[in-house]
Amino acid sequence: MPTNRNAAIEMNKEDFRQMGYKLIDSIAEFINGIEQKPVTTGETPEQIQNILGTSSLPEHGTSGAALLERATELMMNHSLLNGHPKFMGYITSSAAPIGALADLLAATVNPNVGANILSPMATAIEKQTVRWLAEFIGVSPSYGGVLVSGGNMANFTAFLAARTAKAPKNLKADGLAKAGAELVLYCPKTTHTWIEKAAVLFGHGMNAIRWIATDENNKMNNDLLIETIEADLQNGKKPFLVVGTAGDVSTGVVDDLKGIAAICKKYDLWFHIDGAYGIPAAVIPEQKELFAGIEDADSIALDPHKWLYSPLEAGCTLVKDPNHLIDTYSSHPVYYNFGNNDEPLMQNFYEYGLQNSRGFRALKVWIMLQQVGRSGYIKMIDEDIQLSKLFFELADKHPELEAVTQNLSITTLRYVPLNFENYSAATETYLNKLNEALLNDLQQGGEVFLSNAVIGNKYCLRGCIVNFRTSEKDIEEIIEIVVKEGRKIQTKMKNEEPSMQL
Ligand SMILES: *Cc1c(COP(=O)(O)O)cnc(C)c1O
Numbered sequence: 001m002p003t004n005r006n007a008a009i010e011m012n013k014e015d016f017r018q019m020g021y022k023l024i025d026s027i028a029e030f031i032n033g034i035e036q037k038p039v040t041t042g043e044t045p046e047q048i049q050n051i052l053g054t055s056s057l058p059e060h061g062t063s064g065a066a067l068l069e070r071a072t073e074l075m076m077n078h079s080l081l082n083g084h085p086k087f088m089g090y091i092t093s094s095a096a097p098i099g100a101l102a103d104l105l106a107a108t109v110n111p112n113v114g115a116n117i118l119s120p121m122a123t124a125i126e127k128q129t130v131r132w133l134a135e136f137i138g139v140s141p142s143y144g145g146v147l148v149s150g151g152n153m154a155n156f157t158a159f160l161a162a163r164t165a166k167a168p169k170n171l172k173a174d175g176l177a178k179a180g181a182e183l184v185l186y187c188p189k190t191t192h193t194w195i196e197k198a199a200v201l202f203g204h205g206m207n208a209i210r211w212i213a214t215d216e217n218n219k220m221n222n223d224l225l226i227e228t229i230e231a232d233l234q235n236g237k238k239p240f241l242v243v244g245t246a247g248d249v250s251t252g253v254v255d256d257l258k259g260i261a262a263i264c265k266k267y268d269l270w271f272h273i274d275g276a277y278g279i280p281a282a283v284i285p286e287q288k289e290l291f292a293g294i295e296d297a298d299s300i301a302l303d304p305h306k307w308l309y310s311p312l313e314a315g316c317t318l319v320k321d322p323n324h325l326i327d328t329y330s331s332h333p334v335y336y337n338f339g340n341n342d343e344p345l346m347q348n349f350y351e352y353g354l355q356n357s358r359g360f361r362a363l364k365v366w367i368m369l370q371q372v373g374r375s376g377y378i379k380m381i382d383e384d385i386q387l388s389k390l391f392f393e394l395a396d397k398h399p400e401l402e403a404v405t406q407n408l409s410i411t412t413l414r415y416v417p418l419n420f421e422n423y424s425a426a427t428e429t430y431l432n433k434l435n436e437a438l439l440n441d442l443q444q445g446g447e448v449f450l451s452n453a454v455i456g457n458k459y460c461l462r463g464c465i466v467n468f469r470t471s472e473k474d475i476e477e478i479i480e481i482v483v484k485e486g487r488k489i490q491t492k493m494k495n496e497e498p499s500m501q502l
Contacts, residue, residue, distance in 0.1 A: 008061055011064065015064070015065075018065070019064055019065050019068055022065070022068070022069070023068055023072065026072045026076070027100065030076050031083070031097055034081055034083050034084055034085075034469070035084065035085055035469070037081060037084065038081075038446030038447070039080065039081055039084045039086055039087050039446050039447065039448060039449045040079075040080040040081070040443070040444075040446050040449060041077070041078055041446060042443075042444040042445065042446055043078060048078060051074070051078060052074065080449065082094060082095070082449075083095055083467075083469065084449070084469070085467065085469040085470045085471060085474045086447065086448040086449065086470070086474050086477070086478060087448075087449045087467060088448075088449065088450060088463040088464055088465050088467060088470065089443070089449040089450055089451040089463075089464070090451045090464065091249065091276075091277045091303075091306050091464050091466060092305075092306070092312075092466070093305065093306055093307065093308075093309045093310075093466040093467060093468075094309060094466075094467045094468055094469050095309060095310065095311035095312070096309045096310060096311065096364070096368050096371070098364070098367055098368060098371050099309075099310050099311040099364035099367070099368060100311060102363045102364035102366075102367045102368075103311060103363075103364055105363065106122075106359065106360035106361070106363040106364070107359075109122075109360075110360075111123075111360050112357050112358065113126055113349050113358040113359065113360050113362070114348065114349055114350040114355065114356050114357050114358045115336070115338045115348045115349070115350060116338065116339060116346050116347055116348050117337075117338055117339060119360070122360045122362070122363070123347060123348075123349065125360075125362055125363060125366050126146075126147060126349065126360075126362035126366075127347060128366065129147065129362040129365050129366040129369070130143075130144060130145045130146065130147070130316065130318065130362075132366075132369050133145075133302065133304070133316050133318065133365075133369075134318055136280065136283055136369070136374065136377070137275070137279050137280065137282045137283065137291075137294060137300070137302065138282050138283070138288065138291070138294065138295070139294055139295050139297070139300070139318065139320075140295065140320075142320075143300075143318040143319060143320055143322070144318070144319060144321075144322025144325070144352075145316055145317045145318040145319050145322065145325070145352070146316070146317055146325065146349055146352035146353045147304075147314060147315065147316050147361050147362050147365070148315040148316065148317060148353060148354075148355070149313040149314075149315055149361075150276075150303055150305060150312070150313050150314070150315040151192070151194065151274070151276030151277075151301055151302075151303045151306070151315050152194040152197065152315075153315055153317075153353075153354070154276065154301035154302065154303065154315035154316055154317045155192075155194045155195070155198065155243075155272070155274055155276070155301045155317075156194065156197075156198055156201075156202075156354070157301075157317040157325070157352075157353045157354060158272050158298075158299035158300075158301055158317050158319065159198045159202065159241065159272070160202065160328050160329075160354075161270075161299060161317075161319055161324040161325050161327070161328045162240060162241045162270035162272055162298065162299065162324075163183065163202070163240060163241070163328075164324060164327050164328040165270055165298070165324045165327070166240035166241065166268070166269065166270050167179060167183055167238070167240055168180050168181075168238070175203075176203045176204070179238070180238070181236055181237055181238035182208065182236075182237050182238065183204060183208060183237075183238050183239075183240050184204075184208050184209075184210060184232050184237045184238065184239050184240070185199070185204070185208060185209060185210065185239070185240060185241040185242070185243070186210045186212055186225055186228060186229065186239065186241070186242045186243065186269075187209065187210070187211065187212065187220075187242070187243035187244075187245075188211075188212050188213075188214055188219070188220030188243075188244070188245055188248070188255060189211040189212065189213055189214060190214060190218065190220075190245060190248040190249075190250065190251075190253065191211075191243055191245060191248075191274065192245075192248075192249045192274060192276070194274075195209060195243060196209070210228050210232070212224050212225050212228060214253075217253065218248070218251060218253045218405075219253055219254070219255045219256050220244065220245075220255045220256070220260070222256055222259045222260060222263060225242065225260070225263060226263060229263070229267055229269075233267075239267060239269055240269060240270060241269060241270045241272060242260055242263065242264050242269050242270070242271055242272070243272050243273075243274055244256075244257050244260040244271065244272070244273050244274070244293075244297075245273070245274050245275075245278075246273050246274065246275035246278045246279045246282075246291060246294065247275060247276075247277040247278015247279065247281070247407075247408050247410075248278075249276075249277060250410075250412075250453040250454075250455070250462070251405045251407055251410055251412060251453060251455065251462075252277070252278060252405075252406075252407035252408035252409065252410035252464070253407050254278060254290050254291060254407075254408075256293075257273060257291065257292065257293030257294055257296075257297070258292045258293035258296070259293070260293065261293045261296035261297070264296075264298075265296075270298045270299070271296060271297050271298050271299075272297065272298060272299045272300070272301070273294060273297045273299070273300045273301070274301050275294070275300055275301060275302045276301050276302060276303040276306060276315070277303065277306050277307065277408075277464075277466075278307070278408050279291065279294065279300065279302045280302065280306075280307040280308055280377070280381055281307065281381055281385065281408055281409075282294060283374060283377055283378055283381065284378050284381060284382050284385075285378075287385075297320065298319065298320050298321075298324075299317060299318065299319045299320065299324075300317070300318040301315065301316070301317055301318075302315070302316050302318070303315045303316070304316060304365045304368075306466055307381060307384075307409075307466045308365065308368065308369075308377070309368065309380070309466070309468055310364055310365050310368060311364060313361060314361050314362075314364065314365050316365075317353065322352070325351070325352045325353065326351050326352070329350075329351050329352060329353055329354065330351040331351075380468050381409075383468075384409040384465040384466060384467065384468075384470070385408060385409050385465075387409070387465050387470055387471075387472065387475055388406060388408070388409040388410060388411045388463070388464075388465050389406055389411075390472060390475050391406075391411040391413075391463055391465075391475050391478070391479075392406035392411045392413070394475065394476065394479045395411070395413040395479065398479060398483065399418060400415060400416060400417065400418055400483050400486060400487075401413050401414070401415060401416065401479070401482065401483065401486075402414050402415075402416045404455055404458060404460050405453075405455060405460075409464060409465040409466060410462065410463070410464045410465075411462070411463050411465075412453045412455055412460040412461065412462045412463075413460060413461055413463075413482075414431065414435045414458060414459065414460045414461060415434060415435055415438055415461075415482060415483070415486030415489075415490070416431060417434075417486075417487075417490045428457055428458065430493075430497075431458070431459070432457075432458070432459035433459075433493070434486075434489055434490060434493055435452075435459045435460065435461060436452070436459050437489045437492075437493070438461070438482070438485055438486050438489045439451075439452050439461055441485050441488070441489060442461075442481070442482070442485055445485065447481050448477075448478050448481050448482075450462060450463050450478075450482075451464070461482065463478070
């Protein structure tokens with residue numbers, strides 16, 4: 001047996017310092033220069049693979065310093081940079097620099113935040129983070145919960161708690177097949193795709209989802225919700241869950257949450273809010289009214305890695321009565337000596353969700369919340385909203401752009417050639433094709449990164465600003481870029497489709 005392991009993976013203090021300092025210097029330069037880089041290099045998967053190479057698993061080790069240097073080059077020069085001020089695609093924020101340092105610290109101490117005894121300080125910090133997130137959005141700090149990897153997991157975690165709480169009591173022992181009645185759930189048709197994954201994965205099937213149509217404001221039509229629940233009850237189904245959205249992923253609309261809360265109360269249903277994107281905006285006093293009703297939610301999903309600007313990954317499930325999480329997820333195998341739940345402050349996070357061993361993703365969120373405080377967040381989130389409004393206004397004023405929607409920090413718009421109404425074959429199909437081609441062009445070009453939304457029958461460009469680096473100047477320049485590229489595509493398409501002549 002070795003007396004001194006001299007393990008290949010160990011690192012001495014001096015090597016760690018040197019590699020670490022070098023990496024930190026590169027990161028500092030990267031963050032400082034991010035604006036000068038393209039948002040994306042637009043390289044194809046083939047080009048990327050060629051740069052990476054296809055060598056097989058190395059037999060012998062390589063110098064850590066060289067590997068870090070290569071990884072730095074690969075990542076910094078061949079990535080899409082969602083921290084770039086002109087990135088506003090999907091819902092991915094610029095990442096708080098302090099979050100990177102927090103992740104380094106978390107990985108270094110490496111607490112396993114599954115059990116209190118394995119992570120005494122980390123568990124306390126995660127509990128405090130969860131409480132602060134509840135305070136942040138303005139629900140009672142007595143909501144409990146758990147940090148997870150993102151919005152999907154936050155919604156899943158709540159979905160299963162809802163089912164345990166509202167399903168027949170034999171569900172845990174006997175499973176869905178013997179539940180007595182088909183369990184059904186309700187959500188607006190704007191709900192994010194997580195709901196389909198949940199219905200499939202958790203054994204309900206897609207047909208258990210009642211997609212409720214939206215009203216003229218694109219909010220769930222609550223009258224239709226009531227009608228659908230009534231019809232299901234008449235047909236012997238067992239409704240258990242209604243999902244409301246606080247900031248839908250395409251256009252940022254917030255449902256009438258107060259109305260949904262009242263319906264859930266009347267029919268004894270679990271009220272879940274998917275606030276993965278939008279709910280942090282509830283911190284802004286002027287937006288409070290839009291979110292009225294969140295304090296009645298049985299559970300809420302939110303994503304610190306979206307509008308709280310945390311580096312990936314960080315999601316959070318908040319539950320009004322956290323005992324529902326324990327009811328759902330707890331088990332006590334003989335090989336765990338994790339202490340006694342009667343100790344009031346003892347909290348073992350493995351009992352709060354699907355994970356067992358858990359990393360310390362709370363640290364970065366805990367640090368960020370203090371680095372800027374409530375007032376700092378109010379300012380950043382409000383500025384994102386103001387910039388989104390500016391984007392809409394500038395598009396609205398421009399003769400070649402049509403501004404379509406604006407809610408929270410999401411703007412949708414499309415390019416419409418001048419005098420388009422006079423074109424011989426002026427069809428929506430043509431505009432849709434044009435805007436889809438335009439989006440593809442923009443996404444490869446590296447000047448700006450937008451995504452898309454389909455609104456009614458319109459294929460739109462969509463900008464979602466959860467980016468503390470975006471400024472007024474960026475918005476003005478993005479308008480110019482969209483128009484410049486729109487004209488190019490239009491010229492190209494017109495030549496390809498002579499029927500589109502004036
Ligand atoms: C982003 C989003 C999700 C999914 O969250 P991930 O973090 O990507 O898993 C779910 N719902 C809404 C409303 C979202 O905006």
